[in-house]
Amino acid sequence: MSLRVRRTSIAAFAAAGTLVLTGCSVTTPEALEEERLGCLVSAPAGFDDHSAGALTLEEAELARGARVFSGTSSQRVSGGSATSAALDRMHRNNCALTTVIGPGGADELADFAAAHPDDLFLGVSSGTDDLPKNVLSMDFDLVPPAFIAGYTAATASETGKVGVVVAHGFPQSERILAAFDAGVDLYNKEKDEDLPKAESYRPSSGGAASANGSPRAIDDTRDAGKDYFERSFDADVDVLVPFGSAAAMGVVTSADEKRTDLTAATQDPESDDEGPSLPKVVWYGTAGGFSKAIVATVEPNVRRGLRTMFPDWPQSKNPDEVAPAPKTGPEEIGGFRVADRHYWGTLDNGGVRIVAEDGFLSRVSDAGRGITDLRERIKSGEIDPEKG
Incomplete structure (x- = not known):
């Protein structure tokens, strides 16, 4: 007798027992x-x-x-x-x-x-x-959030260099990269004249960051993510947006380690130096409280x-x-x-959210309001996230 059939028989036996006991006015557990x-x-x-x-x-x-x-x-x-x-x-x-x-x-x-x-x-x-x-x-649908992430990364950057990376096989990869760049371009169009332009970083060939083709697509391993972070940070990129699984964890882990090292090295009370720009991450996943490097989060709902x-x-x-009420009755499957x-x-149906995290972005003027404004402009059709 199979495991599933055996459990069904047990349930039937318990149900029969319930009927007998009910006739004697005895309260019994459900079958x-x-x-x-x-x-x-x-x-x-x-x-x-x-x-x-x-x-x-x-x-x-x-x-x-x-x-x-x-x-x-x-x-x-x-x-x-x-x-x-x-x-x-x-x-x-x-x-x-x-x-x-x-x-x-x-x-x-x-x-x-x-x-x-x-x-x-x-x-x-x-x-x-x-x-x-x-x-x-x-x-x-991560294309509109990637556009907002590009704009937000440019807003948060202190060096003017921002980067996005996708793990091989990640859905919508090419469209995510294009939308991120479009978000950076829109920031450059709308920024104050006295602020420097932001630049989307593209790593040179070689290393894990350029494995299997695109320089912004990497193997989905922690080591590839760590390698990409090191190459990017060495090129003055201070805000990264990683999309993936293990690779993204490699990026955020490396960013946390770098922040710890830089913070410890610059804790000199007599120094007037503001210190180096700390690495920051726009995260794809759960709320970013697990990492001090995370300044905004794209969350799949x-x-x-x-x-x-x-x-x-x-x-x-x-x-x-x-959940919205179904248009037709549910089917049994x-x-x-x-x-x-x-x-x-999607952004429209509440299936994806993007929010500024407490910390760095909360000190950037209108950062949270900017995310909300971009979301509404995309929803209204004013902005095409793949073109800006």
Whole structure:
């Protein structure tokens, strides 16, 4: 007897017991429910990436507490073959919903889901529309936020040099780079005349920063992120915007280390020198309180996405997280009520947010107001984030 069938039999036995005991006017617990595991696979930074992995795991745990799932299981993987092995293991554990986070395992997810049409899967930030019918998807439009990030980076820069980098395979990579540059260009058009122009940094060839083609696309590893940070900072770039998983963690970790070293080296009370410009980061992921280097955050609203897709997901009174009412009734898929098979988070629908963090930007005149203004100008159609 399979594990799933055995649990169903136990539930039926408990239900029968309840009927007998009810006839004797004895209060009894509810019948045991069949186990529903929520399983997650993330690569390469895993679930401590302060980004989509961490946000999705947090939501899965929230759902477990609300009994959407009876339990959760998560695994960090290093590549395609490891993703396939993890999917096979989770299939054998009768996972009710298996989620694969990031573009790194998208191909393996598609192949495995096609081979197991009775299972239900969810791809988060996979960056592809070519998925079988039993794969739900959640993605985010990062082009407008990248434009705002470019403008914000230029506002925050003290050296006049800012940079953006994407990990190989990251969704919308080329469009993100172009939008960032357009944001910097708009800053240069609208800045006060007495302020110097800002420049989008493009590293020279060589090193991890130029691996596999574009000088602003790097391998999604911590070492590649660290190498990119060092090369950029040595070129006087003081604000970086990394999009990726492990590579982004390498950038922000290096920025924190550099800030610590520079701060310790310049703590001379008798010196009139203001010290070197400290590195700053516009982050893609969770709120940036985990790093003093983070001056603004582009946050994918994973919570809103899941609440939009699954009506039974734990809801919220926070208006930024309340899911809109579905236009049609939810359909039953794999034991879940699903209102939206494919969620596309945007600035317009609240699926992506960009905010100034406390600290440096709070001291920059009108920084928070500038972000809000740009967001509204993009929404109104006044600004095309890919052209400026």
